[in-house]
Amino acid sequence: MLHDNEIEILIAKLRNKYDEYASKYNPRWFNKDAFEERLQIALGNKIDLEAFIVAEIAHFETIRKRY
Incomplete structure (x- = not known):
């Protein structure tokens, strides 16, 4: 089970990945x-x-693989 701070870190990483890939692609x-x-x-x-x-x-990785 993840702690609240670990969940926050993962959400921040997802936000950063969406920003990165949106600007690149x-x-x-x-x-x-x-x-x-x-x-x-x-x-x-x-x-x-x-x-x-x-x-x-999983959703992000699916999109990344398609694009």
């Missing part, structure tokens, strides 16, 4: 605003953030 594909929206929904619905992060990393 395509902001539509690497849409940080959509990530932030999904994060807010997860927080609002009290979804397990560890599971959310795992799903988001």
